[in-house]
Amino acid sequence: MSCLISYKWIFGLIGLYINGGRGFIFGFLIGWLLDSMYRRPTIHFTYQQGSADDFSGYQKEERKWQPYVDVTLQEAYRTLGLRETATIEEVRQAYRELALRYHPDRVAGKGEAAREEAEKKFREITEARDIIMRARGQ
Numbered sequence: 001m002s003c004l005i006s007y008k009w010i011f012g013l014i015g016l017y018i019n020g021g022r023g024f025i026f027g028f029l030i031g032w033l034l035d036s037m038y039r040r041p042t043i044h045f046t047y048q049q050g051s052a053d054d055f056s057g058y059q060k061e062e063r064k065w066q067p068y069v070d071v072t073l074q075e076a077y078r079t080l081g082l083r084e085t086a087t088i089e090e091v092r093q094a095y096r097e098l099a100l101r102y103h104p105d106r107v108a109g110k111g112e113a114a115r116e117e118a119e120k121k122f123r124e125i126t127e128a129r130d131i132i133m134r135a136r137g138q
Contacts, residue, residue: 007031073135076128088138095129 008031015027077084080094100106102121107114 007034072131076131079124079128080132088133088136091129091132095125098125 008028011027011031011034012024013027015023015025015030017023019026074084077086080091080098082090082094086094099122102118102125104115104118104122107118
């Protein structure tokens with residue numbers, strides 16, 4: 001919330017109008033209390049630089065807060081059965097092996113339930129590989 005539209009300034013001005021200087025202080029304190037109640041504290045670990053166009057057409061830098069350790073990336077490595085130090089070639093090889101094992105067409109003769117389970121596992125494997133490749137810039 002910017003300082004011009006926060007509750008503390010709004011209530012301070014209303015208090016100033018009603019009761020002068022003491023009203024301003026009292027209203028400011030009530031507004032500060034409301035601001036602190038409705039703002040949830042957030043924890044940020046690091047930020048990533050980006051760029052965005054502002055309304056005038058010029059490029060300005062935008063900071064996006066992101067956690068340092070991405071939980072989905074750790075889960076992706078676990079899904080493929082790899083460590084985070086694995087090379088790109090190891091990621092590709094692990095994906096190929098798991099994709100062959102859990103491809104839905106390989107379990108088509110085992111029934112509909114087995115096919116649905118294989119499709120679900122195949123989607124998880126593919127998504128894990130995509131997450132790792134995106135994180136490494138591939």
